[in-house]
Amino acid sequence: MGIFDSAPRVFFVATTLRLVLLVYGSWQDANSAVKYTDIDYMVFTDAARYVSKGQTPYARDTYRYTPLLAWMLLPTAWESSVLWSSLTFAFGKILFALADVLAGWLVVQLLTRCYRFPSERALRYVAAVWLWNPMVANISTRGSSEGLLGVLVAGLLWATLTKRATLAGLILGLAVHFKIYPFIYGVSILWWWDAERDGAAPATNLDVVSRVLRFITPSRVKLTLSALATFIILNFIMYTQYGVPFLQHTFLHHVTRIDHRHNFSPYATLLYLVAAGNTEFHFETLAFLPQLLLVVVALPLVLAKKNLATSMLAQTFAFVTFNKVCTSQYFLWYLILLPFYLPSSELIRKPTLGLTAAALWVIGQALWLQQGYYLEFLGLSSFVPGLFLASLFFFAVNIWILGIIVRDGGESLNTEIQDKTE
Amino acid sequence: MKRRITYIQRSDAGFDPEQAVVTPKSLTIRNLVAAREDRLTFELNDLSSELRDLLHKSKDVHVRWATEESFDAVPPFASRVSPGLHVLHTPLDADQSSETFCSWLGAAFGRNENEEALDCSQHENTFIESPHRTTDSHAATSLQYHTQLPSLKPFISNIKRAICGPHTTESAQCIAVADSLSTADVVDVDYDGTSNTLVLSGFWANGPTGGWSEEIHKPTQKSDKVEFGLLGAEPGIGADEVKVGGLLAVVGEDKKLKPTMFSFPSRHHVLPQSASYAISFSEPTGLHPTMSITIPRSSLNRPSAPDDTTCSLHTYLTLPSSIFGDQYQLGTSDSLFLQSHNLAGLRAHSGETDLEAPDWAVKGWGSNWLFELATPTDDDLASQSSNWTSTIPLHLRYLHPSDTGYRPVHVPWPVVFWACSSEYEEESIGINPFDRTHLGYDSLFSPRTFFYQLHPQSEHLVEKLDAPVLNLGDGQGFFQTHNIELGTSIVISLGFFWVLWQLARVAWSSGLGANNTAQQVEVHDKKD
Numbered sequence: 032m033g034i035f036d037s038a039p040r041v042f043f044v045a046t047t048l049r050l051v052l053l054v055y056g057s058w059q060d061a062n063s064a065v066k067y068t069d070i071d072y073m074v075f076t077d078a079a080r081y082v083s084k085g086q087t088p089y090a091r092d093t094y095r096y097t098p099l100l101a102w103m104l105l106p107t108a109w110e111s112s113v114l115w116s117s118l119t120f121a122f123g124k125i126l127f128a129l130a131d132v133l134a135g136w137l138v139v140q141l142l143t144r145c146y147r148f149p150s151e152r153a154l155r156y157v158a159a160v161w162l163w164n165p166m167v168a169n170i171s172t173r174g175s176s177e178g179l180l181g182v183l184v185a186g187l188l189w190a191t192l193t194k195r196a197t198l199a200g201l202i203l204g205l206a207v208h209f210k211i212y213p214f215i216y217g218v219s220i221l222w223w224w225d226a227e228r229d230g231a232a233p234a235t236n237l238d239v240v241s242r243v244l245r246f247i248t249p250s251r252v253k254l255t256l257s258a259l260a261t262f263i264i265l266n267f268i269m270y271t272q273y274g275v276p277f278l279q280h281t282f283l284h285h286v287t288r289i290d291h292r293h294n295f296s297p298y299a300t301l302l303y304l305v306a307a308g309n310t311e312f313h314f315e316t317l318a319f320l321p322q323l324l325l326v327v328v329a330l331p332l333v334l335a336k337k338n339l340a341t342s343m344l345a346q347t348f349a350f351v352t353f354n355k356v357c358t359s360q361y362f363l364w365y366l367i368l369l370p371f372y373l374p375s376s377e378l379i380r381k382p383t384l385g386l387t388a389a390a391l392w393v394i395g396q397a398l399w400l401q402q403g404y405y406l407e408f409l410g411l412s413s414f415v416p417g418l419f420l421a422s423l424f425f426f427a428v429n430i431w432i433l434g435i436i437v438r439d440g441g442e443s444l445n446t447e448i449q450d451k452t453e
Numbered sequence: 454m455k456r457r458i459t460y461i462q463r464s465d466a467g468f469d470p471e472q473a474v475v476t477p478k479s480l481t482i483r484n485l486v487a488a489r490e491d492r493l494t495f496e497l498n499d500l501s502s503e504l505r506d507l508l509h510k511s512k513d514v515h516v517r518w519a520t521e522e523s524f525d526a527v528p529p530f531a532s533r534v535s536p537g538l539h540v541l542h543t544p545l546d547a548d549q550s551s552e553t554f555c556s557w558l559g560a561a562f563g564r565n566e567n568e569e570a571l572d573c574s575q576h577e578n579t580f581i582e583s584p585h586r587t588t589d590s591h592a593a594t595s596l597q598y599h600t601q602l603p604s605l606k607p608f609i610s611n612i613k614r615a616i617c618g619p620h621t622t623e624s625a626q627c628i629a630v631a632d633s634l635s636t637a638d639v640v641d642v643d644y645d646g647t648s649n650t651l652v653l654s655g656f657w658a659n660g661p662t663g664g665w666s667e668e669i670h671k672p673t674q675k676s677d678k679v680e681f682g683l684l685g686a687e688p689g690i691g692a693d694e695v696k697v698g699g700l701l702a703v704v705g706e707d708k709k710l711k712p713t714m715f716s717f718p719s720r721h722h723v724l725p726q727s728a729s730y731a732i733s734f735s736e737p738t739g740l741h742p743t744m745s746i747t748i749p750r751s752s753l754n755r756p757s758a759p760d761d762t763t764c765s766l767h768t769y770l771t772l773p774s775s776i777f778g779d780q781y782q783l784g785t786s787d788s789l790f791l792q793s794h795n796l797a798g799l800r801a802h803s804g805e806t807d808l809e810a811p812d813w814a815v816k817g818w819g820s821n822w823l824f825e826l827a828t829p830t831d832d833d834l835a836s837q838s839s840n841w842t843s844t845i846p847l848h849l850r851y852l853h854p855s856d857t858g859y860r861p862v863h864v865p866w867p868v869v870f871w872a873c874s875s876e877y878e879e880e881s882i883g884i885n886p887f888d889r890t891h892l893g894y895d896s897l898f899s900p901r902t903f904f905y906q907l908h909p910q911s912e913h914l915v916e917k918l919d920a921p922v923l924n925l926g927d928g929q930g931f932f933q934t935h936n937i938e939l940g941t942s943i944v945i946s947l948g949f950f951w952v953l954w955q956l957a958r959v960a961w962s963s964g965l966g967a968n969n970t971a972q973q974v975e976v977h978d979k980k981d
Contacts, residue, residue: 064793321949412858415932430948441959
């Protein structure tokens with residue numbers, strides 16, 4: 032009898048893995064000048080300390096998050112004895128790690144209840160991609176908040192597929208407040224949630240007016256209103272608490288940012304030239320066009336009704352690939368959605384294709400990282416052609432994989448089966 | 454105008470009375486081997502109206518310039534600053550922009566031979582708030598500026614124009630003094646609004662080959678005065694004191710040189726020549742250069758400071774905006790991190806510390822950092838013979854693209870010193886005719902602090918790093934700005950249309966709705 036027969040066993044291993052990493056992390060922090068804890072976590076905890084003193088979290092440079100995060104981490108600012116303080120310091124990491132495990136649990140629930148996966152198969156996929164993935168466990172136990180996004184996206188999908196429109200809207204509003212990019216899922220979900228989905232008989236030969244009226248369903252209205260209300264209320268509260276710095280650091284920063292240091296984005300070299308005032312065409316001002324056209328129009332329109340999870344994965348993939356800034360933390364964003372897509376994917380059905388895609392992706396990363404190493408550590412001027420070509424190659428690989436995801440999404444049978452418990 | 458010329462001879466240097474001859478109208482020096490300070494005090498009326506107006510808007514102005522070449526500090530002129538031009542300015546009105554002052558500064562110190570204008574003229578906010586002790590919050594906000602400045606040539610011609618005035622015997626002397634600054638190791642300019650005087654002084658650690666020779670004339674105007682001193686210095690009786698002895702004269706008044714001997718408490722002291730340090734950057738420097746401060750263990754003994762003081766080793770960094778420290782990384786209290794770098798902690802910093810901004814988005818000239826360095830334990834000192842090295846991790850900003858793919862970043866050597874502070878905070882150090890303050894770091898310590906400077910161990914006191922930047926290839930080659938723009942847009946457009954094409958194929962074959970529902974039922978049935 033295998034370990035995947037039992038959900039408690041899989042979750043026990045996942046939790047133990049995180050616990051071991053947490054303990055190891057605090058040991059390394061206490062005994063080595065090279066810290067296990069992520070720099071970002073120091074930013075969060077510094078911000079939490081400011082909040083605990085009644086100050087604004089934005090007093091900490093590079094705190095670019097919702098104050099919610101600093102509030103959640105308030106226990107890390109508690110003054111206490113040495114033993115307790117290492118525990119309170121880890122509070123946020125424990126929270127992120129728990130969020131990880133909860134995200135995994137939600138995905139397993141969805142796979143078994145809505146996708147009719149046998150429990151063993153669901154556990155196997157979720158363990159491989161998420162729960163037992165050392166990268167995921169490492170990131171959350173080092174104290175990166177990206178793990179929270181995982182649970183929010185998993186929760187959003189869970190609430191949607193189990194037809195809890197108000198809850199889905201609430202999670203969506205919260206997720207967008209947290210990290211902006213999840214707004215793209217709103218489009219998919221709205222398009223997916225048509226009247227048939229709520230049990231209406233398929234309608235034929237409708238005139239334009241009826242079509243429009245039929246588009247407005249109670250679920251869609253509930254979802255939209257609840258998402259907007261959550262988003263607006265949260266922002267209103269934060270704005271009244273912290274004013275313009277909140278808006279500047281959480282949202283506007285992404286529009287006005289000037290720190291175009293080298294990253295995986297195909298735009299990186301161009302943006303360096305633009306920022307230094309060397310260019311003439313200003314193509315980059317149109318960069319949002321291909322990104323948004325694909326992510327909020329074309330992909331949801333074609334794919335959402337065929338396979339919501341795959342559509343969301345394709346959106347995330349396209350959003351990251353076409354973004355003006357791309358760092359490795361962004362790759363986590365689509366990891367949580369892979370267990371829905373991979374089992375029926377061409378990448379698994381044709382191992383050669385799957386392995387080729389994985390190999391090319393890794394080669395793309397490796398080539399870029401090699402050039403990045405030359406620049407960052409050896410001080411060689413590898414911006415052109417090195418980093419420039421490496422980022423374009425990586426972009427091409429991502430586009431090719433995105434094409435496969437789109438084809439797979441198009442061939443999907445409607446596998447999201449309504450939860451019988453509804 | 455008042456002038457004071459001081460020669461400081463080493464104890465081993467010989468002196469023959471023939472070398473300094475006094476006449477009723479002048480004093481003549483011949484082949485004198487000594488260090489020299491020349492100090493001119495101007496009443497505001499002596500200055501050009503332009504300069505006067507500018508000074509009237511200031512509470513005080515302190516300019517400190519030091520050469521990039523190494524020189525010996527000679528007591529009582531023992532203090533040091535990093536090479537380059539340092540300016541400390543307190544405007545009369547705190548809200549007043551530093552623009553006028555800044556553009557004057559740009560004009561006064563002007564372009565050097567390398568045609569690099571002082572950055573000052575480009576930005577209104579290039580001055581940064583000078584660091585101050587956290588304990589004295591009442592200190593007036595003074596603004597601070599630094600730039601690399603290898604040569605004072607433009608400054609010298611500006612002095613001639615703004616101060617020396619029209620051609621007279623007087624101005625001939627003034628011009629000679631100004632010209633002599635071209636070989637000075639240290640130049641200070643001090644304006645203090647309360648005394649309403651402007652003091653210009655130069656210091657030469659060594660004379661020209663064959664020693665100093667000059668004829669100092671009696672001033673033509675009654676109000677003017679020229680004082681002359683030929684002195685030698687040695688440690689005084691008190692540990693904080695310096696004792697000087699030698700000959701003094703007021704030129705044109707005294708018939709002969711008068712012997713003298715006096716001692717005074719000194720803020721700055723010179724350590725033995727063996728107490729030295731060297732600055733280097735470990736190769737390859739990459740985008741994250743690490744500055745190493747290497748000190749022979751033998752020179753790490755506590756200086757012979759007064760017993761009521763506690764001493765600790767410090768370094769004060771003056772970094773241009775292109776290189777910076779991470780205040781959160783360096784300001785940590787984590788003992789493991791500090792130990793691994795042989796640091797005791799970051800004690801003060803000011804200026805541009807944005808962690809992400811490229812250099813062109815940074816307005817201020819750069820930043821200052823005061824670190825306390827860790828020192829080895831006594832056992833360790835005795836048993837080990839290797840050098841003691843403290844390291845400071847720093848980061849480079851993105852710089853403008855260039856035709857070679859690299860741009861130089863010039864980092865002046867920091868000063869390294871023991872600071873010995875007394876617990877009696879309020880007590881100040883007594884009167885010293887050769888005192889020097891406003892060095893940037895001195896105000897970060899309690900008033901009764903003695904500084905013991907380590908000797909920089911190099912000919913040239915500026916490190917040059919090659920910062921990698923985007924290579925524009927001098928207009929040659931394929932990867933030109935134009936082609937990068939075009940290439941990026943073509944690749945992204947192709948990617949976009951490829952995905953769109955894949956989507957179109959899906960939509961063409963199976964529409965926008967859900968796929969075959971019969972299959973769905975099938976799945977249902979299977980399960981059931």
